[in-house]
Amino acid sequence: MITFENVTKKYVNDQVAVNAINLEINKGEFFVLIGPSGCGKTTLLKMINRLIHLTEGTIRINGKRISDYNIHELRWNIGYVLQQIALFPHMTIEENIAVVPELKKWSKQQIQQRVRELLDMVGLEPDKYSQRKPKELSGGEQQRVGVIRALAADPEIILMDEPFSALDPISRTKLQDDLLELQRAIQKTIVFVSHDMQEALKLGDRICVMKDGEIVQIGTPHELIQNPVNNFVREFIGVKEHGMNTFHIQAVIEPIASEGDQKNLEDTISTKDSLQTILQKLAHHECLGVEDNGKIIGIVTRASMLQYLAHDSIERGNVNG
Ligand SMILES: Nc1ncnc2c1ncn2[C@@H]1O[C@H](COP(=O)(O)OP(=O)(O)OP(=O)(O)O)[C@@H](O)[C@H]1O
Ligand SMILES: [Mg+2]
Incomplete structure:
Protein backbone atom coordinates (compact mmCIF):
# COMPACT_ATOMS: atom_id res chain seq x y z
CA MET A 1 0.00 0.00 0.00
CA ILE A 2 1.13 3.55 -0.80
CA THR A 3 0.08 6.33 1.58
CA PHE A 4 0.47 10.08 1.29
CA GLU A 5 0.23 12.06 4.53
CA ASN A 6 -0.01 15.80 4.05
CA VAL A 7 2.37 15.76 1.12
CA THR A 8 3.34 19.10 -0.40
CA LYS A 9 5.79 19.88 -3.17
CA LYS A 10 7.07 23.37 -3.76
CA TYR A 11 9.50 23.97 -6.60
CA VAL A 12 12.38 26.43 -6.27
CA ASN A 13 10.28 29.44 -7.16
CA ASP A 14 8.08 28.51 -4.18
CA GLN A 15 5.29 27.61 -6.50
CA VAL A 16 3.10 24.92 -4.92
CA ALA A 17 2.77 22.05 -7.41
CA VAL A 18 1.15 19.58 -5.00
CA ASN A 19 -0.64 20.82 -1.91
CA ALA A 20 -1.15 18.84 1.33
CA ILE A 21 -2.24 15.60 -0.34
CA ASN A 22 -3.68 12.78 1.74
CA LEU A 23 -4.17 9.58 -0.17
CA GLU A 24 -4.19 5.81 0.22
CA ILE A 25 -3.55 3.58 -2.75
CA ASN A 26 -4.34 -0.04 -1.99
CA LYS A 27 -2.22 -3.04 -2.80
CA GLY A 28 -3.24 -4.52 -6.16
CA GLU A 29 -5.27 -1.47 -7.07
CA PHE A 30 -5.38 0.17 -10.49
CA PHE A 31 -5.35 3.82 -9.47
CA VAL A 32 -5.72 6.55 -12.09
CA LEU A 33 -4.67 10.19 -11.63
CA ILE A 34 -6.43 12.59 -13.94
CA GLY A 35 -6.68 16.36 -14.28
CA PRO A 36 -5.74 19.28 -16.52
CA SER A 37 -2.20 20.01 -17.66
CA GLY A 38 -0.04 21.41 -14.86
CA CYS A 39 -2.26 20.18 -12.00
CA GLY A 40 0.56 18.13 -10.46
CA LYS A 41 0.06 14.57 -11.72
CA THR A 42 3.65 13.93 -12.80
CA THR A 43 4.97 15.58 -9.64
CA LEU A 44 2.79 13.33 -7.47
CA LEU A 45 3.91 10.24 -9.35
CA LYS A 46 7.63 11.03 -9.27
CA MET A 47 7.61 11.63 -5.53
CA ILE A 48 6.68 7.96 -5.01
CA ASN A 49 10.01 6.65 -6.33
CA ARG A 50 11.94 9.71 -5.12
CA LEU A 51 12.67 11.10 -8.58
CA ILE A 52 11.30 14.30 -7.03
CA HIS A 53 11.84 15.09 -3.37
CA LEU A 54 8.81 16.12 -1.41
CA THR A 55 8.88 19.41 0.51
CA GLU A 56 6.56 18.48 3.38
CA GLY A 57 4.74 15.40 4.61
CA THR A 58 5.38 11.67 4.40
CA ILE A 59 4.97 8.99 1.76
CA ARG A 60 5.00 5.38 2.91
CA ILE A 61 5.12 2.12 1.00
CA ASN A 62 3.85 -0.83 3.04
CA GLY A 63 4.09 1.30 6.15
CA LYS A 64 7.75 2.25 5.70
CA ARG A 65 8.74 5.81 4.82
CA ILE A 66 10.18 6.02 1.31
CA SER A 67 13.12 7.98 2.73
CA ASP A 68 14.02 4.91 4.83
CA TYR A 69 14.34 2.62 1.81
CA ASN A 70 17.67 2.08 0.11
CA ILE A 71 17.27 4.12 -3.06
CA HIS A 72 18.18 1.17 -5.35
CA GLU A 73 15.84 -1.18 -3.57
CA LEU A 74 13.08 1.41 -3.98
CA ARG A 75 13.69 2.13 -7.66
CA TRP A 76 14.23 -1.49 -8.73
CA ASN A 77 10.98 -2.55 -7.15
CA ILE A 78 8.97 0.21 -8.76
CA GLY A 79 8.50 0.05 -12.52
CA TYR A 80 8.28 3.44 -14.14
CA VAL A 81 7.04 4.54 -17.56
CA LEU A 82 7.94 8.16 -18.25
CA GLN A 83 5.70 10.68 -19.93
CA GLN A 84 8.32 11.17 -22.66
CA ILE A 85 9.73 8.11 -24.33
CA ALA A 86 13.15 7.63 -22.78
CA LEU A 87 14.89 4.57 -24.16
CA PHE A 88 18.68 4.53 -24.10
CA PRO A 89 19.55 5.41 -27.71
CA HIS A 90 22.85 3.54 -27.94
CA MET A 91 21.43 0.29 -26.56
CA THR A 92 19.39 -2.33 -28.41
CA ILE A 93 15.74 -2.94 -27.53
CA GLU A 94 16.73 -6.12 -25.71
CA GLU A 95 19.36 -4.28 -23.68
CA ASN A 96 16.91 -1.51 -22.88
CA ILE A 97 14.35 -3.95 -21.51
CA ALA A 98 17.01 -5.88 -19.61
CA VAL A 99 18.38 -2.96 -17.58
CA VAL A 100 16.71 -3.68 -14.25
CA PRO A 101 16.80 -7.50 -14.51
CA GLU A 102 20.56 -7.16 -15.04
CA LEU A 103 20.92 -4.89 -12.04
CA LYS A 104 19.03 -7.55 -10.13
CA LYS A 105 21.52 -10.15 -11.43
CA TRP A 106 19.08 -12.39 -13.25
CA SER A 107 20.73 -15.09 -15.38
CA LYS A 108 21.30 -14.39 -19.09
CA GLN A 109 18.89 -17.09 -20.09
CA GLN A 110 16.22 -15.85 -17.74
CA ILE A 111 16.58 -12.32 -19.10
CA GLN A 112 16.42 -13.39 -22.74
CA GLN A 113 13.30 -15.40 -22.10
CA ARG A 114 11.66 -12.52 -20.28
CA VAL A 115 12.49 -10.05 -23.06
CA ARG A 116 10.92 -12.33 -25.67
CA GLU A 117 7.83 -12.88 -23.59
CA LEU A 118 7.33 -9.14 -23.09
CA LEU A 119 7.93 -8.22 -26.74
CA ASP A 120 5.42 -10.87 -27.76
CA MET A 121 2.93 -9.47 -25.32
CA VAL A 122 2.84 -6.09 -27.05
CA GLY A 123 2.93 -7.48 -30.57
CA LEU A 124 6.58 -6.77 -31.41
CA GLU A 125 8.13 -9.89 -32.93
CA PRO A 126 11.22 -10.64 -30.82
CA ASP A 127 13.33 -11.87 -33.77
CA LYS A 128 12.62 -8.70 -35.67
CA ARG A 149 10.63 -2.22 -19.75
CA ALA A 150 8.78 -1.08 -16.63
CA LEU A 151 7.33 -4.59 -16.22
CA ALA A 152 10.55 -6.45 -16.93
CA ALA A 153 11.79 -7.21 -13.43
CA ASP A 154 8.32 -7.98 -12.11
CA PRO A 155 8.01 -4.99 -9.76
CA GLU A 156 5.36 -4.73 -7.04
CA ILE A 157 4.40 -1.21 -8.04
CA ILE A 158 4.21 0.28 -11.52
CA LEU A 159 4.02 4.03 -12.14
CA MET A 160 2.82 5.00 -15.60
CA ASP A 161 2.75 8.58 -16.84
CA GLU A 162 0.45 8.81 -19.86
CA PRO A 163 2.07 5.71 -21.36
CA PHE A 164 -0.28 5.34 -24.32
CA SER A 165 -0.50 8.92 -25.53
CA ALA A 166 1.56 8.43 -28.70
CA LEU A 167 -0.39 5.39 -29.87
CA ASP A 168 -3.05 5.15 -32.52
CA PRO A 169 -6.54 4.26 -31.18
CA ILE A 170 -6.27 0.56 -32.08
CA SER A 171 -2.87 -0.06 -30.49
CA ARG A 172 -4.00 2.03 -27.57
CA THR A 173 -7.11 -0.07 -26.99
CA LYS A 174 -5.07 -3.26 -27.36
CA LEU A 175 -2.46 -2.15 -24.85
CA GLN A 176 -5.15 -0.98 -22.42
CA ASP A 177 -6.78 -4.41 -22.68
CA ASP A 178 -3.42 -6.17 -22.21
CA LEU A 179 -2.63 -4.06 -19.19
CA LEU A 180 -6.02 -4.72 -17.59
CA GLU A 181 -5.67 -8.44 -18.15
CA LEU A 182 -2.15 -8.40 -16.77
CA GLN A 183 -3.20 -6.45 -13.70
CA ARG A 184 -6.11 -8.82 -13.05
CA ALA A 185 -3.77 -11.79 -13.36
CA ILE A 186 -0.85 -10.58 -11.27
CA GLN A 187 -2.49 -7.94 -9.06
CA LYS A 188 0.21 -5.30 -9.26
CA THR A 189 -0.37 -1.89 -7.79
CA ILE A 190 -0.55 0.48 -10.74
CA VAL A 191 -0.59 4.26 -10.50
CA PHE A 192 -1.51 5.53 -13.93
CA VAL A 193 -1.64 9.14 -15.12
CA SER A 194 -4.07 9.96 -17.90
CA HIS A 195 -5.52 12.99 -19.63
CA ASP A 196 -8.33 10.94 -21.05
CA MET A 197 -11.44 10.28 -18.99
CA GLN A 198 -12.58 7.39 -21.22
CA GLU A 199 -9.24 5.70 -20.54
CA ALA A 200 -9.50 6.45 -16.82
CA LEU A 201 -13.03 5.03 -16.58
CA LYS A 202 -12.01 1.91 -18.47
CA LEU A 203 -8.86 1.16 -16.48
CA GLY A 204 -9.30 2.56 -13.00
CA ASP A 205 -10.51 0.68 -9.95
CA ARG A 206 -10.52 4.19 -8.53
CA ILE A 207 -9.90 7.55 -10.15
CA CYS A 208 -8.42 10.61 -8.48
CA VAL A 209 -9.43 13.88 -10.12
CA MET A 210 -6.89 16.66 -9.45
CA LYS A 211 -6.93 20.42 -9.96
CA ASP A 212 -4.29 23.02 -9.01
CA GLY A 213 -2.22 20.55 -6.96
CA GLU A 214 -5.18 19.33 -4.93
CA ILE A 215 -7.53 16.37 -4.98
CA VAL A 216 -11.03 17.28 -6.07
CA GLN A 217 -12.57 13.81 -5.83
CA ILE A 218 -11.55 10.19 -5.50
CA GLY A 219 -13.96 7.44 -6.38
CA THR A 220 -14.76 4.38 -8.45
CA PRO A 221 -15.83 5.09 -12.03
CA HIS A 222 -19.41 4.43 -10.93
CA GLU A 223 -19.18 6.90 -8.02
CA LEU A 224 -17.68 9.65 -10.14
CA ILE A 225 -20.34 9.31 -12.79
CA GLN A 226 -23.22 9.01 -10.36
CA ASN A 227 -22.10 11.57 -7.79
CA PRO A 228 -19.61 14.10 -9.13
CA VAL A 229 -18.82 16.49 -6.25
CA ASN A 230 -18.91 19.63 -8.37
CA ASN A 231 -19.15 21.05 -11.87
CA PHE A 232 -15.46 20.64 -12.50
CA VAL A 233 -15.72 16.85 -12.11
CA ARG A 234 -19.03 16.74 -13.95
CA GLU A 235 -17.58 18.55 -16.92
CA PHE A 236 -14.43 16.48 -16.87
CA ILE A 237 -16.49 13.30 -17.10
CA GLY A 238 -19.31 14.35 -19.36
CA VAL A 239 -17.49 15.37 -22.49
CA LYS A 240 -20.28 16.68 -24.67
CA GLU A 241 -20.64 15.05 -28.04
CA HIS A 242 -23.33 16.26 -30.44
CA GLY A 243 -25.22 17.74 -27.52
CA MET A 244 -25.51 14.34 -25.88
CA ASN A 245 -23.42 13.38 -22.89
CA THR A 246 -21.07 10.53 -23.65
CA PHE A 247 -22.56 7.27 -22.45
CA HIS A 248 -20.62 5.45 -19.75
CA ILE A 249 -21.72 1.87 -19.23
CA GLN A 250 -20.28 2.03 -15.68
CA ALA A 251 -23.12 4.38 -14.79
CA VAL A 252 -25.75 1.69 -15.23
CA ILE A 253 -24.03 -1.57 -14.30
CA GLU A 254 -25.35 -3.21 -11.16
CA PRO A 255 -23.71 -6.10 -9.32
CA ILE A 256 -25.07 -9.61 -9.71
CA ALA A 257 -26.94 -10.56 -6.55
CA SER A 258 -26.42 -14.32 -6.69
CA GLU A 259 -25.15 -17.14 -8.88
CA GLY A 260 -28.78 -17.92 -9.71
CA ASP A 261 -29.16 -14.49 -11.27
CA GLN A 262 -26.29 -15.18 -13.59
CA LYS A 263 -27.95 -18.33 -14.95
CA ASN A 264 -31.24 -16.48 -15.56
CA LEU A 265 -29.73 -13.96 -17.96
CA GLU A 266 -31.44 -14.17 -21.33
CA ASP A 267 -28.93 -12.12 -23.23
CA THR A 268 -25.68 -10.27 -22.69
CA ILE A 269 -23.99 -7.11 -23.90
CA SER A 270 -20.34 -6.23 -23.94
CA THR A 271 -18.81 -3.23 -22.16
CA LYS A 272 -17.72 -2.13 -25.62
CA ASP A 273 -21.25 -2.06 -27.11
CA SER A 274 -22.76 1.24 -28.20
CA LEU A 275 -25.67 2.81 -26.39
CA GLN A 276 -27.84 2.03 -29.39
CA THR A 277 -27.03 -1.70 -29.32
CA ILE A 278 -27.78 -1.84 -25.62
CA LEU A 279 -31.11 -0.04 -26.02
CA GLN A 280 -32.13 -2.40 -28.82
CA LYS A 281 -31.50 -5.42 -26.59
CA LEU A 282 -33.22 -3.82 -23.61
CA ALA A 283 -36.31 -3.36 -25.74
CA HIS A 284 -36.57 -7.17 -25.78
CA HIS A 285 -35.26 -8.06 -22.33
CA GLU A 286 -35.82 -6.61 -18.88
CA CYS A 287 -32.28 -7.46 -17.79
CA LEU A 288 -28.97 -8.09 -19.58
CA GLY A 289 -25.67 -9.53 -18.42
CA VAL A 290 -22.60 -7.35 -19.01
CA GLU A 291 -19.60 -9.21 -20.35
CA ASP A 292 -16.07 -7.90 -20.17
CA ASN A 293 -13.07 -9.91 -21.33
CA GLY A 294 -15.18 -13.07 -21.39
CA LYS A 295 -16.54 -12.64 -17.87
CA ILE A 296 -19.95 -11.49 -16.66
CA ILE A 297 -19.18 -8.51 -14.47
CA GLY A 298 -22.70 -7.30 -13.70
CA ILE A 299 -26.15 -6.60 -15.08
CA VAL A 300 -27.97 -3.74 -16.76
CA THR A 301 -31.73 -3.45 -16.26
CA ARG A 302 -34.31 -1.58 -18.29
CA ALA A 303 -35.23 0.43 -15.18
CA SER A 304 -31.66 1.58 -14.46
CA MET A 305 -31.16 2.56 -18.09
CA LEU A 306 -34.38 4.62 -18.15
CA GLN A 307 -33.32 6.34 -14.96
CA TYR A 308 -29.91 7.11 -16.45
CA LEU A 309 -31.40 8.52 -19.66
CA ALA A 310 -33.94 10.63 -17.80
CA HIS A 311 -31.17 12.07 -15.62
CA ASP A 312 -28.99 12.78 -18.64
CA SER A 313 -31.87 14.52 -20.35
CA ILE A 314 -32.62 16.76 -17.32
CA GLU A 315 -28.91 17.67 -17.13
CA ARG A 316 -29.10 18.90 -20.69
CA GLY A 317 -32.18 20.92 -19.85
CA ASN A 318 -34.29 19.49 -22.64
CA VAL A 319 -36.75 17.26 -20.83
CA ASN A 320 -39.41 18.09 -23.35
CA GLY A 321 -37.26 17.99 -26.40
N1 LIG B 1 11.19 21.36 -12.25
C1 LIG B 1 10.22 22.26 -12.05
N2 LIG B 1 10.48 23.49 -11.59
C2 LIG B 1 9.50 24.39 -11.38
N3 LIG B 1 8.19 24.15 -11.59
C3 LIG B 1 7.87 22.93 -12.05
C4 LIG B 1 8.84 21.92 -12.32
N4 LIG B 1 8.21 20.81 -12.77
C5 LIG B 1 6.90 21.11 -12.79
N5 LIG B 1 6.68 22.37 -12.36
C6 LIG B 1 5.36 23.03 -12.24
O1 LIG B 1 4.57 22.30 -11.32
C7 LIG B 1 3.23 22.19 -11.76
C8 LIG B 1 2.82 20.73 -11.87
O2 LIG B 1 3.58 20.13 -12.92
P1 LIG B 1 3.37 18.61 -13.34
O3 LIG B 1 4.43 18.27 -14.32
O4 LIG B 1 3.29 17.79 -12.11
O5 LIG B 1 1.93 18.68 -14.03
P2 LIG B 1 1.10 17.56 -14.80
O6 LIG B 1 -0.23 17.49 -14.12
O7 LIG B 1 1.86 16.31 -14.92
O8 LIG B 1 0.87 18.24 -16.25
P3 LIG B 1 0.80 17.54 -17.72
O9 LIG B 1 -0.57 16.95 -17.82
O10 LIG B 1 0.98 18.72 -18.64
O11 LIG B 1 1.90 16.54 -17.84
C9 LIG B 1 3.16 22.96 -13.06
O12 LIG B 1 2.66 24.25 -12.80
C10 LIG B 1 4.60 23.03 -13.54
O13 LIG B 1 4.83 24.21 -14.26
MG1 LIG C 1 2.70 15.29 -16.54
Missing part, protein backbone atom coordinates in the same frame (compact mmCIF):
# COMPACT_ATOMS: atom_id res chain seq x y z
CA TYR A 129 12.92 -6.12 -32.92
CA SER A 130 15.17 -7.23 -30.08
CA GLN A 131 18.47 -6.27 -31.76
CA ARG A 132 17.30 -2.94 -33.19
CA LYS A 133 18.14 0.46 -31.75
CA PRO A 134 15.30 2.72 -30.53
CA LYS A 135 15.63 5.11 -33.49
CA GLU A 136 14.79 2.19 -35.79
CA LEU A 137 11.33 1.95 -34.19
CA SER A 138 8.28 4.16 -34.67
CA GLY A 139 7.15 6.42 -31.83
CA GLY A 140 4.34 4.06 -30.87
CA GLU A 141 6.65 1.03 -30.94
CA GLN A 142 9.13 2.83 -28.70
CA GLN A 143 6.32 3.65 -26.32
CA ARG A 144 5.37 -0.02 -26.12
CA VAL A 145 8.98 -0.88 -25.29
CA GLY A 146 8.86 1.80 -22.58
CA VAL A 147 5.84 0.06 -21.06
CA ILE A 148 7.28 -3.45 -21.06
